[in-house]
Amino acid sequence: MHARIKEHLTSVLMRLQDAGELPSGDLPTIDVILAKQPEHGDFATNIAFKLAPLARRSPAQIGERLVAAIGDGDGLFSSVEFARPGFINFRIATAHWFSVLGEIAARGAQFGTSDAGAGQRVLLEFVSANPTGPLHVGHGRGAVVGDVLGNLMQAAGYHVEREYYVNDVGNQIRLLARSLYFRYAQLLGREIELPENHYQGEYVIEIAQRFREAHGDGQLDVDADALPPLFRAFIVDDILADIRDDLGRFGIGFDRWYQEHELYDSKWVERVLDKLRTEGLLYDEDGKMKYRVSQFDPNEADRVVIRDNGVPTYFASDIAYHDEKFARGFDTLINIWGADHHGYIGRVRAALTGLGHDASKLEILLVQFVNLVRGAEQVSMSTRSGQFVTLREVVDEVGADATRYFFLMRKMDAQMDFDLELAKKRSLENPVFYAQYGHARLCTMLKRGAEGGHQPAAFNSELAGLLTLPEELDIVKRLWRFSDVIAQCAAARETHPLVFYISELIKVFHGYFTRYKHTEKVISEDAAKTAARLHLCVALRTVLANGLALLGVSAPEWMEPPAETEEE
RNA sequence: GCGCCUGUAGCUCAGCUGGAUAGAGCAACGGACUUCUAAUCCGUAGGUCAGAGGUUCGAGUCCUCUCAGGCGUGCCA
Known part of the structure; x- marks a missing residue:
């Protein structure tokens, strides 16, 4: 919807330029935002503020002029209003809102996907934990974030390859x-x-x-x-x-497991070092071979690539590995690393610049630490001391769905406490059940409808006239946002906006459901309304199921109510 | 010392990349069950957006400094 409004605004602005009412030349970028308050309509733009200095007129003058020029946007808008000090507020015509239901019905499991990424080829490297011990919870966070980011980027039209780099040398x-x-x-x-x-x-x-x-x-x-x-x-x-088994049980797979020794077998390390040597980027110091990293980043020190005993460092193979990634011709390389590796970023980028690569193609996302908590008790983790809670133990204890959901709920660059007790709770405090329950509830309702001889209506233009409750329109508006949320997640390399979207969406449904359970039930005597509402339920279930699938969280069709606490 | 991340309600966190009166969930308090699943919902209360400057029509968001917490700063990965 944002895009349609922007398109429309762009054409209006160009028309005004042609008419000489606005100065020619580049137009400012048009921001369209969701209105926070109902009296501001559905969307707003600040374009009048941006045009004011260019046109040497006040935002109010420009705003009023624009409102007149926009008109009703070929029927897209039911109202367009200027609001002081310089906003233009849009209200979308109801029929346009409801058209999303047709799209959902037509696309089903594909609804939400887009071509925002324009087929860009992305190499997503994540986990890459050293094979020196079982995966722990921190690895699990990186694994889930990487997996879901891959899902989101694929859904948003990127071509994603997933890779695990195995340090099996050293x-x-x-x-x-x-x-x-x-x-x-x-x-x-x-x-x-x-x-x-x-x-x-x-x-x-x-x-x-x-x-x-x-x-x-x-x-x-x-x-x-x-x-x-x-x-x-x-x-x-x-x-x-x-x-591999732990990750598989967690629903995570890779297109390729790239082993460090392959880089030696293929002489890639050797060739990269040769290249650096011939370009004068290596020098000898006390028998060790150092890379002039500082030449490409003044904040970085020169780093050893070959020790004085002749053994290459990890840095050497890491340079080779990334050089090899560039050779594979991706548009973007994304690495998901633990936050403790951040000191490594500068040198890797500098090293790649030195090899003539465009280091800005390499994006390194840092996943912050997970602090494992059991109730009030802290659980510290260290691989070498041998005392840690493995990912497997956590998944076995709290389940894959809850574990995934907890990791995905928070932005990756914030440290988080993972409370095992909370994740295990099958209660309100645990948001994963809230979302899953919504899906189960929808399934039950559709089943009940079918038992009563009601089928969801096929999409048609009458739906808008039957779904007139405010909550029904609210749900439809939110459904519209789904593919935008996915594209936004993909562009920002974040997973948590989708989680928040899902829980807000299902919250509206729960409210709708409970509020009208005695008055405007979904399944009622009114066959036309029932069919229309069931149609809405199918749409909602589709979006919810698609969203949960992207998160890798199951969407159960039935959830057993909690046992009544019997009183003796 | 230097670098990166974080600081928003009692707790856990959002805040759409600079928009209008800062929002959820949990916890607290008060309500709604002969249920299309009450694992739900409605309402009330809760804020110096760590602090101080700055940028501009407008700052939780951008810049500088300070404070606090975490992480890093290897011929470890």
């Missing part, structure tokens, strides 16, 4: 493999301590047991410092399979 992996070796040795009765900086988690012991089952007892006799690839490959594969 010192942490070496420590991990050594941890497996030590645990394996302990299983075989060797009296050795697991060194302090190694991975202490219980899961390593379990993996050691599986390793023993797979490879027997004969693998002890190796140099622990030069671990055979057997240990490394085994534990990485084992943990990765676990991660």
Whole structure:
């Protein structure tokens, strides 16, 4: 609807320019906002303020002139009014509002999608947790946000590929493999301590047991410092399979799992470093090879890419990885990182600039920490100490729907408390049930209607005349916004506006339902009204179901009422 | 020290990218059930938008500074 009003305004302004009433040249951008107060109509624009200095007239003079020129917008508006000090308020004709019902009926599960993204190719990299242990709750937040952002961008017409980058090379992996070796040795009765900086988690012991089952007892006799690839490959594969499984149970999948070692196998790291070297961007310092990052960003220090022992740093493979992403020709690269990685952003961007890439194509979204709380008790998390609550434990305890919803409710760049007790509650305090219950209620109503011989009306122009309650018009207006909300989420790379939209939409329905349960019931003796209202219910259910699907939250058709608390 | 994020009702958070009188949910209080599911709804109360300057027709939103909390500032990832 915003777009239609803007189009109309643009043509009016151009007409006035041609007539010499407005100065020629570029027009200011037209903002159309939703009116907050009913007396301001449905929409408002501030264009008169913006034109005033250009036309050297007061906003009031311009506003009045514009109102006259806009007229009724070829029937789109039922009223257009000027309001001091310089707003123009629009009221949309009822028939136009109701036309959205036809669109919903025609498009069904596709309603809400748009081509706002114009088919731009986007690589969305998220989670990318190191395969050194199970996913914890913080990973879960990034996973859900990334997954849903991908859904939203796809719905808004972007072409999205999802990727998980696996750091399967490097010192942490070496420590991990050594941890497996030590645990394996302990299983075989060797009296050795697991060194302090190694991975202490219980899961390593379990993996050691599986390793023993797979490879027997004969693998002890190796140099622990030069671990055979057997240990490394085994534990990485084992943990990765676990991660994949956790994410799968959480409804999250990837188009590609990009393994760091591929960059070495394909010599991509080598080639990137060669390129930097020939361009004079590397220099030797005490035997280490450093990248002149500071040349491209004065706030950044030069960084080591090859250690003095000849082993490349993670920075080296990260440069190669992003260089490889650019080579794949995406329009936009989005990385979702944990907030603790933010110090890394500057150097990666600077490094890519140095390679001649347009670093502005790389967007790095930081997901802030999750503070896990159980009632009043804090639960701290640290992978290496081995004490943390895994994502799997949380999902098993509170369910995937509630977990997802809680992560999606908040903007990603704010830290959040995740209260396990609250997420588990099947009560008003828990917003996920509120939305799901709305969907279930709609389904029940449609079923009841069918049992009484009522079918939803097909879309027709009579609906506006039958759905005359204020709440019914309110619902229709809100349905109109759905695809805008999705496009807005996609453009802003945010998920929470959709969550808020859904809960506000369903709130209006709950209010409508309860208010009229004794007077204007949906299913009544009036067959025409009943059919029209059922049509509205189908539309509402469609939008709700589409919205929940984008969030990856289930839309149940029935929810069991809570057990009555029996009194003895 | 420097950099990033955050600061809005008692609590948890929105605020449509600068618009008109700052909104929800929970908690509190008062109401509505022979129910198209009361897991619902209606009403009341609750605010120095952390603070101070600035930009302009107009600031919770943009700029500067201060305060508070979190995170980062490695040849760790």
